[in-house]
Amino acid sequence: MSRLTDQEFSQVQHYFVNKGTSQSLVAIDRCIFLSIGAKQLYRNLCQYAYGNKKTCYPGQALLMLELGISSATLDKYLDELREVGLITTSRYSKGTLLYKLENVWEPFCLHHSEWIWMMIELIRSDPDSYSRVSNTQIKKIVYEYKRSELYNDSFDYCNENMGEYVQRICDWFSERLGMRINSTFNDWKVIMCLGPEIMVPNGNHILHKY
Known part of the structure; x- marks a missing residue:
């Protein structure tokens, strides 16, 4: 409002x-x-x-x-x-x-966009990562993603293999950002973290739920 x-x-x-x-x-x-x-x-x-x-x-x-x-x-x-x-x-x-x-939880593009925002907020909430990656860099990488083959593949994954696709997105961004982003996916709920594996929240890992 x-x-x-x-x-x-x-x-x-x-x-x-x-x-x-x-x-x-x-x-x-x-x-x-x-x-x-x-x-x-x-x-x-x-x-x-x-x-x-x-x-x-x-x-x-x-x-x-x-x-x-x-x-x-x-x-x-x-x-x-x-x-x-x-x-x-x-x-x-x-x-x-x-x-x-239509019901707003149904369009795949909103889930897809939220996954990208989840990664952005994950980076921005980690002081070490945020000090190395500027908003301008993030913007350029997101624009590159929208022109990528992986983005075009999203329409083939929208009804199946979603967990695999979310991790492929994380891997794509990890490579370009120079950091490791992992994810788990269950019934449209996604958890992402920085680091080598999914762990309970502590001083070194930050979890975000969607």
């Missing part, structure tokens, strides 16, 4: 037509594998699917007006959200689609 001071909230309520605030899942806002346009479109759809609703039907012309984009660009972002499984659409009426917001 947007953070507003009491004065800001009072001014908005008094002068604005669009008075509300919106909520968005941080995992989607920070998803490494979604474009900024697709993220903003998803946010706008969430504004229409208020409360506990999972469907909405804003007109495409209205969405284009809100986002300042063309019909072709709207279609591109809709295709992106459909492709990763965040939404499904069906015909509602002439010129209008019915948008269904």
